[in-house]
Amino acid sequence: MSKPSPVQLPPLGSHMSIAGGVSLAPGRAASVGCTALQVFVKNNNRWVGPATRPEEIKAFPEELKKAGISIKNVFAHTCYLINLGSPKPEVVEKSVAALKDELVRCGELGIPGLVLHPGAxxxxxREAGIAQIAExxxxxxxxTPDVKTRILFETTAGQGTTIGHEFQDLSDIIKKVARASRVGVCLDTCHIFSAGYDIRTPDTYNATMxxxxxVVGLKKIKAFHLNDSKFDLGTRKDRHEHIGQGFIGEEAFRLLLTDPRFxxxxxxxxxxxxxxxxxxxxxxxxxLRRVCGVAESK
Ligand SMILES: [Zn+2]
Ligand SMILES: [Zn+2]
Structure with a gap:
């Protein structure tokens, strides 16, 4: 590449392991050139976990600074067990406790958004599920009045009875929650594609956005998950593929990453x-950088 590209990409990163402590994730992200980061804030397959150690809470922002990652560009993902839409009281009780706990953990770490699968x-x-999730x-x-972290409801692929595969689902949940500053959306490219929203050409991308x-409002999108899809449009299957190697293809990612709104x-x-x-x-x-015409930074 002979001259610097004028393209300014959005903060880009990856989900990083918190093995050994959450403060180790920023260094892992920096080692591959990330400017954004997603983490779990505790073991993602357990309802409860030990409290985040004070030294981790202290080290996390310091490590982000060293990594050159702004806290604004960090978000967390909830553990996979949470289902706010469940008809089973014991699951609801555990889900509420786990989500509260994870919001508090995000608050301690200064993380502005916590991605949540709305539920099944x-x-x-659908109506009963949405009403319960919103309530x-x-x-x-x-x-959790002292926590500023937003719950970011994630678009889903629509497997089984999951809610969130239609944009209207997310809108209906968000509109029922009174504190607009505490809710938002995480849009997952694989999930919306699997759910039937095409983004592969300028025309289909623009129509979907x-x-x-x-239905929801683009300003509600506070995070994106960048995943290609192992399955075709509308199959409602949630299987991620490497960028450009699945049914979505490179062009959709170019359209998204060069969209000035994001x-x-x-x-x-x-x-x-x-x-x-x-x-x-x-x-x-x-x-991702290549399809946007940006030269390798390192
Ligand atoms: Zn996702
Ligand atoms: Zn997924």
């Missing part, structure tokens, strides 16, 4: 990788 109604129906979210937000804007919204990969070498992250980040 397991047979009670419990409201309750959790009311019970226009639809999102009409220039400041952090975007993270959630593609399969070796947590030790991070080789796939390097590859996917390089693909």
């Amino acid at each position: 109604h397991l047979g009670t129906g 419990l979210s409201q309750q959790i937000i009311d019970e 226009k639809e999102f804007d009409r 220039a400041k919204v952090p975007m993270c990969l959630e593609t399969h990788k070796d947590d030790k070498t991070l080789e796939e992250d390097r590859m996917n980040l390089a693909t």
